Amino acid sequence: MQYLDKAEVLIEALTYIQRFNRKIIVVKYGGSAMLDEELQKNVIKDVTFLKLVGFKPIIVHGGGKEISKWVKSRNGAEIHRRTSCDGRRDHGNCRDGTEQG
Numbered sequence: 001m002q003y004l005d006k007a008e009v010l011i012e013a014l015t016y017i018q019r020f021n022r023k024i025i026v027v028k029y030g031g032s033a034m035l036d037e038e039l040q041k042n043v044i045k046d047v048t049f050l051k052l053v054g055f056k057p058i059i060v061h062g063g064g065k066e067i068s069k070w071v072k073s074r075n076g077a078e079i080h081r082r083t084s085c086d087g088r089r090d091h092g093n094c095r096d097g098t099e100q101g
Contacts, residue, residue: 021054028067029059 027047033039050057060067 017053017055022056024056024058025050026067027057027059028063029061034061 027043027050029043033043047057047059
């Protein structure tokens with residue numbers, strides 16, 4: 001990723017960083033992310049970044065259905081989910097610019 005690309009991502013993320021500063025963030029972790037070493041490293045980098053910008057990340061393995069049910073009970077309040085690209089998680093946009101769920 002080039003420096004300008006990184007700057008654009010950080011500028012876009014700034015609103016969320018300010019909004020969720022000092023909030024608990026639940027990260028559901030499992031599936032293909034646990035089997036792929038590169039994805040494992042990326043999850044750790046992402047969680048480290050969340051901590052460094054002031055979030056309080058909690059990593060949860062398993063219980064995906066219960067977590068989803070809890071999110072629905074809160075009407076999705078303050079919940080942002082990553083989208084999936086080719087079976088892998090992505091920060092919102094796939095490489096080709098399309099969003100998939």
